[in-house]
Amino acid sequence: MSRRVLITGGASGLGLALAKAFIARGDRVLVGDLSESRPGSVPDDTAYVRLDVRSQQDWDAALAHVRETWGGLDVLVNNAGVATGGRIDVESIADWERVLDINLLGVVRGCQTFTPLFKEQRSGHIVNTASLAGLVHGPGMSSYNAAKAGVVALSETLGFELGPWDIHVSAICPAFFRTNLHESLQGKDVAMEETAVKLITRASMTAEEVAAIVLKGIDKRKNVILTDKLGKRAYWTKRLARPAYALMATKAGERLARKSHHA
Template sequence: MSRRVLVTGGASGLGLALTELMLDRGDTVLVVDLAEDRPDAVPEGAAYRRLDVRSQQDWDAAMAWVRDTWGGLDLLVNNAGVATGGRIDVESMSDWERVVDINLLGVARGCHTFTPMFKAQKSGHIVNVASLAGLVHGPGMSSYNATKAGVVALSETLSFELAPWSIDVSVVCPAFFRTNLHHSFSGKDAAMQEAGVRLITQASVDAAHIAAIVLKGVDARKRVILTDRLGRQAYYSKRFVRPLYDRMLTAQAKRLARRAGADPAELTGD
């Protein structure tokens, strides 16, 4: 059955991969992204509008377009986000404000805008793209971890809150995969950005691989969609083998400190 779908950040990366797969299976897709003019990458079969997830006015305009053009929406994919990284004493508060506004409040605005439509329909599915960082909180990424954990918490809350209206909510928590996300890095902590770029660009899987797994999870109406073995291992080790998890992240933090030039003699902890 064809679905009416809106994908934020759908002109590149995971959003584009999801758009292509959904078009292949017969869905009707509206891609929204930051470019004023339709990007060449957006498939011909998809509609396009500009939308900045930080702008409630843009969200309201997109909702009006969906209502007037399609008469409703079946699937909202809150995918847009930026990469960030930085130690707490290095990353600026302005960088914190930027990533919170995009990665967390951008998702909240999408849910806030379309929930009345879904409630009126008594149907719909919200898919919020978080990250493994929303479940496993490594050092040097406090702002990113906090926003993605917020998306996980928001999604779990809404999965219960909206269930009486037959509205499903899924949160996607992938580990690193090859995409253009590293181009959105900004901030003062060069060491963390270098590490983040390396992890993204050298990942073993690409966005198309992740998108196929995500769609299977959406079709199965899973509340939490884990996309890879690394993610599952990290997630379950935190839940069931906490001492091992703590040792792994303590070692990771020490490596980060050494790369940043800390004196090994000053480092403490297990």
């Protein structure tokens, strides 16, 4: 059965890979992104709306489009996000405000906007793109970790809250994969951002591979969708072998301190 899907941040990266994956299955897709006009990357057989997740006006327009065009929605993918990183005494409050407004409050706005529609339908699936950083919290990434941990907490909360209306909620938690996310870096901690760029551009998995796993997780209505071996190992190490996890994170903090001292 064809599903009606809205994806934010759908013109590039994981959002675009998800759009193509849904289309390949025969689903109808509406892509939202920052460009005023339809980006060339967006497939011809998808609809497009400008959707800045910081703008409630844009969210309201997307809801109106969905109601008027499709009469409802089956899957909302809150995917839009930016990369950030920095030590607590280097990264600015402005950088914190930017990442929280986009990566966390952008998701909150999407959930708030579409929950009334899903309740009317008594059906729907909210899929929130978090990160492995929302589950395991390495040093030097406090703003990103906090935003993504917030997305995980929001998703778990809404899963229980909206379950009585048969609304399902999933949090996607991938580790690093090859995407253009590093292009959104613009913080003050250049050293940390250089590390992030290397981790993203040298990752083994592609956005398309992650998207394929995500779709399987959505089909199975998983609450947390882990997409790779590294993520699963880190997640379960933290849950089941906390001392080993703490030792790894402590050593990472020591390496970062040495790097900062030499810099």
